Amino acid sequence: MEIPFSNRAAFKAGAVLIAQRIGLRAWRPADTLATNPLAVAVKGGGVAVLFRYGAVVFFDVSPAAAAAFVAEIQPQLGHPYPAPETEEIDVRVDPAVKEGMKGEVAYLESLSVERLQVIADVLSKSVLLAFYESSIAAGLERMERLSGELARTGSIAARTRELLRDVGATLHTEHLMVGRAAVSDKPELLWDHPSLEGLYLRLEDEFELQERNAALEQKLGLISRTAQTLLDTLNTRHSLRVEWYIVILIVVEIGLTLYEMFVRGH
Numbered sequence: 001m002e003i004p005f006s007n008r009a010a011f012k013a014g015a016v017l018i019a020q021r022i023g024l025r026a027w028r029p030a031d032t033l034a035t036n037p038l039a040v041a042v043k044g045g046g047v048a049v050l051f052r053y054g055a056v057v058f059f060d061v062s063p064a065a066a067a068a069f070v071a072e073i074q075p076q077l078g079h080p081y082p083a084p085e086t087e088e089i090d091v092r093v094d095p096a097v098k099e100g101m102k103g104e105v106a107y108l109e110s111l112s113v114e115r116l117q118v119i120a121d122v123l124s125k126s127v128l129l130a131f132y133e134s135s136i137a138a139g140l141e142r143m144e145r146l147s148g149e150l151a152r153t154g155s156i157a158a159r160t161r162e163l164l165r166d167v168g169a170t171l172h173t174e175h176l177m178v179g180r181a182a183v184s185d186k187p188e189l190l191w192d193h194p195s196l197e198g199l200y201l202r203l204e205d206e207f208e209l210q211e212r213n214a215a216l217e218q219k220l221g222l223i224s225r226t227a228q229t230l231l232d233t234l235n236t237r238h239s240l241r242v243e244w245y246i247v248i249l250i251v252v253e254i255g256l257t258l259y260e261m262f263v264r265g266h
Contacts, residue, residue: 003033004041008111011046011060014088015123017131018070019054020079027076034113036188037120042069047113049120054081055127057120059091085131087123100202114193121187122203129183129212136216139223183213 005011024038031041039049046061048069054077058066074080090105097107099115108115190197204210 003047003111003113003116004045005047005060005111006045007060009093011091012088013057013059013091013106013116013119013123014061014066014086015055015057015120015127016066016070017055017085017124017127018080019077020081021054021077022050022052022056022073023076023078024050024052027073034117037117037124039113039117039120042066044068047116049117049124051120051124053124053128054078055124057123059116059120085127085134087127087130089123091119099199101206106203108199114189114196115199117189118187118196118200119203121189122200122207122209125183125209126207129209129216132216133212136219136223140219183209 029038029040033039033041033047037049037051039047042048042058042061042065044062044065046065047059048061048066049057049059050073051057056070056073058069061069089101091108092105093108093111095109097109099107099109101107106119186197186200190200
């Protein structure tokens with residue numbers, strides 16, 4: 001099937017993270033161009049490449065057609081995002097230019113579905129990383145505030161339940177990062193098309209996928225360790241408080257016993 005582009009020499013590529021996941025196993029679109037990752041022709045022109053971790057990458061698709069496509073696949077979406085993360089680049093097809101990124105433009109020596117899949121793989125991972133970078137930044141800011149508060153005052157205002165929620169959110173993010181998209185792995189497409197590995201590596205380097213993924217893992221580890229330390233501090237203080245309560249109760253009990261023995265006994 002021919003790639004349905006209005007302009008085969010220059011077009012836009014836009015990635016959108018629309019949900020936590022897209023159920024692709026049960027969905028059988030009629031206009032499939034390729035699989036793994038799934039590439040389909042979009043009504044109104046253009047191509048969409050879909051990924052199970054919730055990203056769709058559109059090539060030469062108008063905003064109206066993209067919105068209609070997302071509405072069409074709505075039943076396949078798990079936990080849609082109210083404000084999707086997006087990223088867009090220009091693509092040019094020019095046999096005289098080496099394939100890869102130059103500024104904000106991705107150059108291809110020829111137009112093929114496989115090359116679109118390579119670009120889509122990189123863009124989808126980039127937009128997924130951007131989503132995690134934003135969500136993790138909020139958690140890191142909260143941990144920095146709490147640890148600073150502990151350093152200044154020797155105490156923290158957070159409760160155990162709040163810190164447990166932070167630890168749980170961190171673990172959930174780690175689970176999603178590992179389970180949804182192996183950002184550090186090369187796409188399986190390259191096994192069948194090894195000649196495209198150079199294009200993939202240049203795009204991967206331009207979007208700094210490995211570096212961003214490593215930075216996120218470090219931040220997640222820092223958030224987790226900080227939250228655990230603060231939680232241990234709270235638990236220790238609670239234990240000391242309980243011990244003091246017990247001591248006070250024992251003293252009161254002894255006092256009452258002595259009162260019974262020496263005061264009321266005479």
